[in-house]
Amino acid sequence: MAESISLPESEEPAGLPIAASPWFKRVLSEFRHNPRWWFSLVLLAFILAAIFAPLVSPYDPLAYHPVITAQPPTWAHLLGTDSLGRDQLSRIIYGTRVSLSIGLISILLGGLTGTLLGMLAAYFKGWVDQLIAILVDALLAFPSLLLALAIIAALGPSLINLAIALAIVRVPIYARLARGQTLQVVSQDYIMAAHSAGTHTLKILTRHILPNIFGPLLVQATISVSLAILDESIFSFLGLGAQPPTPEWGAMINDAQTFLASDPWMMFGPALAIVLVLVSLNLVGDALRGLLDPRDAERITMIFRTTRGGSS
Amino acid sequence: MARYIVQRLLFMLPVALLVSFVTFMLIHLVPGDPARVLLGEEATPQTVAALQRQLGLDKPLPQQFVLWLGQALHGNLGDSIQLQQPVSQAIFQRLPVTLELGLAALIFSVGLAIPLGVYSATHRNHWLEWLINVSTLVGTAIPNFVLALLLIFLFAVTLRFFPPGGYAPFTDDPMNNLRNLVLPMIALGTGTVAGNLRQINASMTEVLEHDYIRTARAKGLSERRVNYVHALRNSLLPLLTIIGIQVGAILSGAFVIESIFLWPGIGKLGVDSAFAKDYPVVQGVVLLAAFSYMLINLLVDISYVFLDPRIRLNRS
Numbered sequence: 001m002a003e004s005i006s007l008p009e010s011e012e013p014a015g016l017p018i019a020a021s022p023w024f025k026r027v028l029s030e031f032r033h034n035p036r037w038w039f040s041l042v043l044l045a046f047i048l049a050a051i052f053a054p055l056v057s058p059y060d061p062l063a064y065h066p067v068i069t070a071q072p073p074t075w076a077h078l079l080g081t082d083s084l085g086r087d088q089l090s091r092i093i094y095g096t097r098v099s100l101s102i103g104l105i106s107i108l109l110g111g112l113t114g115t116l117l118g119m120l121a122a123y124f125k126g127w128v129d130q131l132i133a134i135l136v137d138a139l140l141a142f143p144s145l146l147l148a149l150a151i152i153a154a155l156g157p158s159l160i161n162l163a164i165a166l167a168i169v170r171v172p173i174y175a176r177l178a179r180g181q182t183l184q185v186v187s188q189d190y191i192m193a194a195h196s197a198g199t200h201t202l203k204i205l206t207r208h209i210l211p212n213i214f215g216p217l218l219v220q221a222t223i224s225v226s227l228a229i230l231d232e233s234i235f236s237f238l239g240l241g242a243q244p245p246t247p248e249w250g251a252m253i254n255d256a257q258t259f260l261a262s263d264p265w266m267m268f269g270p271a272l273a274i275v276l277v278l279v280s281l282n283l284v285g286d287a288l289r290g291l292l293d294p295r296d297a298e299r300i301t302m303i304f305r306t307t308r309g310g311s312s
Numbered sequence: 313m314a315r316y317i318v319q320r321l322l323f324m325l326p327v328a329l330l331v332s333f334v335t336f337m338l339i340h341l342v343p344g345d346p347a348r349v350l351l352g353e354e355a356t357p358q359t360v361a362a363l364q365r366q367l368g369l370d371k372p373l374p375q376q377f378v379l380w381l382g383q384a385l386h387g388n389l390g391d392s393i394q395l396q397q398p399v400s401q402a403i404f405q406r407l408p409v410t411l412e413l414g415l416a417a418l419i420f421s422v423g424l425a426i427p428l429g430v431y432s433a434t435h436r437n438h439w440l441e442w443l444i445n446v447s448t449l450v451g452t453a454i455p456n457f458v459l460a461l462l463l464i465f466l467f468a469v470t471l472r473f474f475p476p477g478g479y480a481p482f483t484d485d486p487m488n489n490l491r492n493l494v495l496p497m498i499a500l501g502t503g504t505v506a507g508n509l510r511q512i513n514a515s516m517t518e519v520l521e522h523d524y525i526r527t528a529r530a531k532g533l534s535e536r537r538v539n540y541v542h543a544l545r546n547s548l549l550p551l552l553t554i555i556g557i558q559v560g561a562i563l564s565g566a567f568v569i570e571s572i573f574l575w576p577g578i579g580k581l582g583v584d585s586a587f588a589k590d591y592p593v594v595q596g597v598v599l600l601a602a603f604s605y606m607l608i609n610l611l612v613d614i615s616y617v618f619l620d621p622r623i624r625l626n627r628s
Contacts, residue, residue, distance in 0.1 A: 138330035142602045145564035146582065150598045153586035154341035230455055234568055237457050238583055250457070257461060257572075261469045271458045278453035 036287035039280040046277055050096040057090035061247040070263050079269035082255055088269045091247035095270065098248045099277065102163050102241075103229040107221055109167035114174025115217060119205055121175070122182035132179075136172040144169045145231060149240070157240040166228050177220055181213035215292040222285035226278050233274050249274050317614055324606065331606070335599045336380050339367070339591045350393060350589055366391070367592070384599065390592040394585065399596040403578060409479060410577035413500060413570065414562045416493055418555070420501035421508055426544070429512025433520060434539055444509055451506035456565050460499035460572045467495060477573040496573040500565050504558050511554050515547040549619060556612035563601050 031037045049056055058078075065085035073080045079088035121132040139147070151165035185191065186209070194204050235241035236250030244251065249270040256266035339346050347363040348355070364370045367390070368379055383390070389399035432440045468476035474495050480488040519525065520543055528538045567579025574580070578597055585593035 134326045134330055137327040138334060141327060141331045141606045142334075142598065143560040143563040143605055145567070146598055146601050149567065149582055149586055150335070150338050150594055151341065153589065153591065153594045154338045155343065157586075226452075233455055234457060237455075238568065238571060240583070240586060250455075253458065253461065260461060260465050264465050264469075267458075267461060267465075271461075274455060274458065275453050278455075279449060282449060282452055 030291075034287050034290060036283040039283040040287075042276060042280040043284060046096050046273075046280075047100065049093050050100050053094050053097055057087075057093040059087035059090040061086060061090040061094040062245050063087075070259060070266065072263070072265055080263075080265055082252065082266060083259060086247075088252070088266070091252060092249065092269050092273050094247040095249045095252065095273065096277075098159065098236075098242055098246065099229050099232055099274075102159060102166070102232045103225045105163045106166035106228045106232075107170060107224050109163070110170030111174050111217065111221055111224070113167070114171040115178040115210075115213075117171065118175040118178025118180075119182045119209060119213075122179045122186055123201070123205060123209070129179075132175065136175045139168070139172045145234065148231065148235070152235065152240050157235075157243065159242055159246070162232060162235050162241045166231050169231075170224055170228065173220065173224065174217065177216060178213060181216055182209055185209050185212045219285060219289045219292055222281060222288055226281035226285065229274070229281070230278060316617060320610060320613060324610065328603070328606065331602050332381055332384065332599065333377065335595050335602070336377050338595055338598070339369075340373075342589075342591065345369075346591060350591075389596040389599070392585075392590055392593045394588045394590040395593070399592050402581065402593060403596050403600060406577050406581050409575055410566055410570070410579060412482070412493065413496055413575060413577060414559075414566055416497040417501035417504075417562055417565075418558065420497050421504040421558070422551070422555070424501075424505050425508030425512055429509045429547075430516055430539055430544060432509070433513050433516035434535075444506070444513065448506035448510060451503050456499055456503055457568050457572060459502060460496070460569055463495045463499055464572075477575075479573075479575045492573075492575075496569050496575060499572075500562060500569045503565065504561055507558070508551065508554060511551055512547055515550045516543055519543045519546045549616065552612050552616055552619070556609045559608045560605050563605060 063086065065081070067085065068077070068081050069085040070083050071077060071081040071085075077087050077089065079092065082088055082091065117132050117136070121129040142150075148162075148165040148169050151168060152161055155161040155164070191204065191208055194208055199208075232241055233248075233250035233253075236248045237254045239251070239254065242248035242251050252270040253267055253274075256263070256270070259266050342349055345360070345364075347360045347367060347369060351360055351363060361370070368376050371379070380390075387400050389403075391397070392399050392402050395402050428440075428444070431437075432444055464476045467473045474491055476495075478492055480492055482489040516539075525538060525543055528542045529535075533542075563579075566577060567582050569575070570577045570579035571583050578600070582594060582597040584590075585597065
């Protein structure tokens with residue numbers, strides 16, 4: 001996630017002699033041009049919270065205090081306490097770790113597998129292509145959450161199994177996307193040149209094809225991360241993901257469900273966290289898509305000018 | 313036309329076979345011996361062996377699959393471990409509940425999206441555009457279980473308009489059934505409103521630029537007739553595809569919503585069986601969902617060809 005948000009910033013080697021304005025000014029103008037980018041700061045805040053959870057959370061997320069159960073928000077506990085007297089804010093901060101890491105792991109696993117399958121299908125064509133197409137169609141035939149449910153039912157409810165299930169569910173999207181993109185690239189002259197020069201297939205796939213299909217895959221990844229985080233919270237809400245006492249947003253909302261009538265604020269914190277992360281991921285994904293859209297080529301060259309010029 | 317359908321069916325065959333195989337293999341994903349997992353550590357080897365025989369686990373894998381598939385084709389999905397009844401019976405008892413909820417959610421979603429989509433395409437209105445953008449975002453960013461709990465808190469706990477959950481069969485008590493339907497329908501249908509709205513808006517905007525719309529206007533037809541009869545009919549084709557995809561979303565959403573609102577449908581059955589490690593039921597639910605999803609998408613594809621003469625003519 002981190003690399004996709006900070007893409008415009010981090011790929012910018014500052015200090016190179018550029019005729020135009022310095023990189024931060026261009027990034028700033030991109031922010032002004034498309035206000036969606038501001039939500040990348042919200043994401044950054046969540047990422048930092050996840051990394052530095054022990055430093056920023058005011059209490060131990062697992063320490064329970066029978067005296068202060070189900071407290072409404074106070075200065076001592078900004079988002080109140082849960083049914084066992086655990087600090088809600090600390091649990092939300094630690095919950096960020098679970099949601100972001102399961103989201104990332106499942107997309108990495110599913111994305112890599114799917115991309116590999118799609119590239120192989122488009123590169124080798126023929127029966128390989130047909131076989132992969134049947135596999136992808138079969139996976140797409142299952143309503144995605146149901147397939148994940150079935151896998152979790154078989155493997156047993158746990159966060160690792162949930163990540164595996166959500167990864168499998170994402171494979172077909174990446175396989176289709178990568179196949180379509182690879183088909184476009186494979187017909188280019190430089191691939192044929194590499195081929196006739198005797199370049200190893202693996203090298204052609206990783207060095208020549210992958211970099212050229214990476215953009216759309218990255219945009220898809222930001223969208224799928226939000227879907228994966230959503231799915232993860234659904235399964236944890238149902239009790240089929242994170243197991244107690246692991247602090248996790250969906251599981252926290254499930255706890256709060258029991259107290260909906262008496263202590264409705266208990267749901268507020270974790271629900272807000274999920275919505276904020278999903279909104280931000282969607283908006284930043286939109287902004288990223290706009291950036292990588294060929295119709296916006298001019299602005300891309302503006303932002304990537306230094307890196308593109310340097311590497312090729 | 314017939315050739316196209318046969319072609320599609322032939323292509324579906326290997327996919328359907330693989331779908332069945334994946335479903336069949338689920339029980340073999342279970343770490344260790346499924347029969348042992350189900351019966352617990354204390355079970356005697358005899359009872360484990362008996363359950364293995366009942367689940368067909370004592371035969372070689374290919375033979376197991378062929379037997380299982382043959383049984384499944386005859387509508388026999390095995391016996392539930394938890395419910396003391398055949399899986400197919402457990403599923404078909406609960407099917408009407410899920411169908412009612414799913415259909416209501418679909419009608420809610422499309423019924424809300426069509427007038428809003430037509431209006432937004434025919435009126436340049438910044439507020440409406442803003443509303444569409446925000447609702448799209450909210451629709452994708454508020455998990456359905458959060459929305460469900462918000463609805464329960466607002467309309468059941470605070471305002472007491474609707475019950476917070478439960479199900480009454482329509483044949484027993486129609487009014488009660490409908491009162492119980494409102495909140496889960498909204499919770500399940502809202503997520504797809506935005507997508508439908510965008511689709512109708514986009515295709516309407518495109519269709520409205522065609523010459524035949526200008527002709528219709530020039531004939532002096534009322535704006536209403538032009539919009540809703542001439543333009544809308546051609547804008548609904550892409551919506552069909554979207555609805556095909558949505559059935560999957562609704563099937564996926566149903567088991568969350570049914571669990572929250574305590575609707576005894578297939579979704580809740582699936583979740584409960586996942587908890588209870590009732591593998592034959594999970595397999596049955598997954599198989600049924602996958603095949604209905606495949607069938608609906610096939611029907612969508614066929615009706616697409618049927619409704620749009622251009623596709624039909626291009627093929628023949």
